[in-house]
Amino acid sequence: MMGKAVPLLETIRKIDAEIPTPFHLYSEKGLRERARALQGAFSWNTGYKEYFAVKATPNPVILNILRQEGCGVDCSSLTELMMAERVGFSGDEIMFSSNETPAEEFEYARRLNAIINLDDITHIGFLEKHGGLPEKICLRFNPGGDFIIGNAVMGRPGDAKFGFTRAQLTEGIRRLMEKGVKRFGLHSFLASNMTDNDYYPTMARLLFRTAVELHRELGAEFFMLNLSGGVGIPYRPEETPVDIALVGERVRGAFEEIVAPAGIGKDVRVVTELGRYVSGPCGWLITRAVHEKNTHKHYIGVDACAANLMRPAMYGAYHHITVLGKENAPCDHRYDVVGSLCENNDKFAVDRMLPEIEMGDYLAIHDTGAHGFSMGYNYNGRLRSAEVLLREDGSFRQIRRAETPADYFATLDFDRIEP
Numbered sequence: 001m002m003g004k005a006v007p008l009l010e011t012i013r014k015i016d017a018e019i020p021t022p023f024h025l026y027s028e029k030g031l032r033e034r035a036r037a038l039q040g041a042f043s044w045n046t047g048y049k050e051y052f053a054v055k056a057t058p059n060p061v062i063l064n065i066l067r068q069e070g071c072g073v074d075c076s077s078l079t080e081l082m083m084a085e086r087v088g089f090s091g092d093e094i095m096f097s098s099n100e101t102p103a104e105e106f107e108y109a110r111r112l113n114a115i116i117n118l119d120d121i122t123h124i125g126f127l128e129k130h131g132g133l134p135e136k137i138c139l140r141f142n143p144g145g146d147f148i149i150g151n152a153v154m155g156r157p158g159d160a161k162f163g164f165t166r167a168q169l170t171e172g173i174r175r176l177m178e179k180g181v182k183r184f185g186l187h188s189f190l191a192s193n194m195t196d197n198d199y200y201p202t203m204a205r206l207l208f209r210t211a212v213e214l215h216r217e218l219g220a221e222f223f224m225l226n227l228s229g230g231v232g233i234p235y236r237p238e239e240t241p242v243d244i245a246l247v248g249e250r251v252r253g254a255f256e257e258i259v260a261p262a263g264i265g266k267d268v269r270v271v272t273e274l275g276r277y278v279s280g281p282c283g284w285l286i287t288r289a290v291h292e293k294n295t296h297k298h299y300i301g302v303d304a305c306a307a308n309l310m311r312p313a314m315y316g317a318y319h320h321i322t323v324l325g326k327e328n329a330p331c332d333h334r335y336d337v338v339g340s341l342c343e344n345n346d347k348f349a350v351d352r353m354l355p356e357i358e359m360g361d362y363l364a365i366h367d368t369g370a371h372g373f374s375m376g377y378n379y380n381g382r383l384r385s386a387e388v389l390l391r392e393d394g395s396f397r398q399i400r401r402a403e404t405p406a407d408y409f410a411t412l413d414f415d416r417i418e419p
């Protein structure tokens, strides 16, 4: 088993001298390698593109690295579209996979000529009014019920707010064809953080069969089959990573069996909208031990808190922790590693066996490259941290400064506090 990649203590010391902890650190090398491995796995499909889910790591420097690797972006809000535009993405390089979409966001996405992924049948009329219908459009499919692989329930699409029902797909595409839409995409996202090599292939079969049915029913031409996000990463060191090459091969098998013989459209592209898979393992939240407390439990207080990384507090998610410089020391101390929020769920780890921690030690909290910084918030008036890029040559660069109190107060007017 491969250990988890961890930044070197001496690198962190150098960064901390300029950019104080806490900060999120991202590996450029890791990002490029993962983007390439993913693209390699799907290179059998000539139109393949990864539309990186911006919400995972919304930073222009990160998006630009992925752009250099040939990725597009998947946006779902106005500011994500604006960021994509500023980085230089346009047209078919942008998917707009939103839901409960405000009118101005459809209008903005249409101006960028992004590929619109409709979430609901009522959005056909709504988009027609706000931005207008494009020549080609994608529809999000929600098959309902449970999503099962083998005999395990992997997700519950029936409880998910997203997408068209199967019957609505037929009706929606029929209406869109009447209104002059020429080509269609089909999209589905049925479960999150799936480390099962059969997640994508199983979903791909469902998506591919549905597209073939719709082609036969309506004569609809397809340009895109969008497998969306959801491929997972091993947050725990004992978990097995997804074999992305094998996943790509299995999706290819499904494509050749179901899509290729059916002739549902010229040069149908298979695309993905992965976030976590691409950037998750390429980031760490670097924080320092600042307090030690012995009461009913043994606590280590660090200078980061759930406002910098919400997943443990929100989902009870496991994030591996390395005490830098003590990689080979025995894990013979049982700690709760906690932040400073006035919330008892502000714990990065509970009953975690770690080497003895001294005040000032640096802790690397792993796998924060996706849905880490971006889920941050300002509860308790806590400020968002900096983001730092570790370049391929080993040098570093701040790619987002830390918030200051002035940022926190920027939307308030203290000169007018009378009601």
Ligand SMILES: *Cc1c(COP(=O)(O)O)cnc(C)c1O
Residues within 6 Å of the ligand: 053, 055, 056, 074, 076, 097, 189, 192, 193, 228, 229, 230, 231, 273, 274, 275, 276, 277, 370
């Ligand atoms: C969040 C999201 C993704 C990315 O999900 P990951 O779990 O990070 O792969 C992709 N597509 C859509 C529409 C999403 O909402």
